[in-house]
Amino acid sequence: MITKIDEKTALVLIDLQKGIAKDTVHPVADVIRNAVKLIDAFRKRSLPVVLVTVNPSGARFLKCRIEGGKSISPTGEMALPEDFADLVPEIEPLASDIQIRKRTWNAFFETDLHEQLQKHGVTGIVLGGISTSIGVEGTARAASEFGYNQTFVVDAMSDKILEAHDCTVNYIFPRLGELGTTAEVIQHLEL
Template identity: 50%
Template sequence: MVTALDKNTALVLIDLQRAIVQMPVVDPISGVLTNAGQLLAAFRRAGLPVVLVTVDPANRPDLRNDAQRPSRTVFPPEALALTPEIEPVPDDIRITKHSWGAFYDTGLEEALRQRGVTGIVLAGVSTSIGVESTARAANERGYNLTFAQDAMTDMVASAQENSLRVIFPRIGEVDTTANIIRVLEGGRG
């Protein structure tokens, strides 16, 4: 349950782009996108930073040094675009990542520090990969974390369950979109 949000909290939405949301997921993607859109609107009303992260795996760094390098996925340009429900505005921070986490080899940390961000609300696809990798890196950097459990989904039910029930409660607070927005707007969770 969300108890509080930092005065300088950013919304970070992970991989809500056309290629990713078309993958088979545990929860209906329409509900995830609706809830992410509600968070987006609430953060914009509050004048707080919004970070829209997309992945372009074609430029993934070669992190392995053995013969087991995974093949690169190449998305056509239209597949890299955000979904229509997540329409960017000029003030949004746009990050393109090339690996699982949004902090690795991107300008995300610098962009957040420049804005004095101390807390992050995370949502997106997939819970156990992009969201969890970003969350772990954010936790290591000292950000206070809140997870919008109904604004994220995964391709594997047990992986999502592990993230939501085991990992995320150890590093932040997990709650619904409605409760996060209520706290954001000055109410109680």
Template identity: 50%
Template sequence: MVTEIDKNTVLLLIDLQKGIVQNPVLKFSADVLKNVTKLVEAFRKANLPIVITNVYPGNAPWTKSRKDSKLQQSPPKPDALEIVPEVKTQPGDIFITKHTWGAFYETKLDEELKKRHVTGIVLAGISTSIGVEGTARGASERGYNITFARDAMTDTVPDAHERSIKYIFPRMGEVDETEKIIEKLQHSSKN
């Protein structure tokens, strides 16, 4: 349950790119995108930053493990890295291309957040047990207050999604529905 949203909070959207969202194995991605859209609108209305990540392991600047190098045999489709239109990106958004599961590893994400004196992160995106959880672990290690929008994320493996929501995320932050998070956000922006 969300108890508070810091005044210096960002919305951090994980891997809402065409090559992932359009995966037919993903369950509930239409509902997830509706809730992401609500969060984006609420953060824009509150004049708070939005961070948007995509993932492309193919151009990582370090040596890959055998498993990683087998995954990226061919370049992605031309639009696979593009953010889905439902996010309604704007020029002031912060864009981060990550190369691994977590958005903090070997990116400028932490630097961008510190520049803005960010203390809190609302996390949403795909995939719950991989990109979202990997990023959450990095955020937790860096001392950010994390709020997880459980209905604004999904996973290719429903059990993995549930495990992250039920067991992992409550150890790192607060977990709630989009509407409850927006209510707290509106309350904190009034004070």
């Protein structure tokens, strides 16, 4: 339940891009439709909109051992489609939007996201995107370390694995902030 949205709140949307926004357990069209509603509501109120995309090629974590003793990519490079990191067509960035390109799960790691938010006086973030248990959760954990008040928009996020999504929504997010729907966030913005 959402009790309050900070006066200086930013919308942060994670990895709503062509290479990620597919094959989710919730209809991706619904997630994107809700994200667009949130973008419109934040822009209408002149609040910051942050559009985060990922291109993991070259990231150090790709060289780390994973289950089975091998790394994801011994060189750290990945062969990705050329449009992998392009935003989905429904999301059209404006010059006023903050665009962040990350290489890992966490949108704060080795990016200027925190500095950009501080420049706007942001104290709270509304978070959504794909995948709930990876990019969204990774970013939320870091945001809590920076002390941001967080609101998680559960109908503007999804995952490729239902159990992973449910675990994050039911057990991790309630420890980091408040949960609500797109309609609830928009209602609080109008107060």
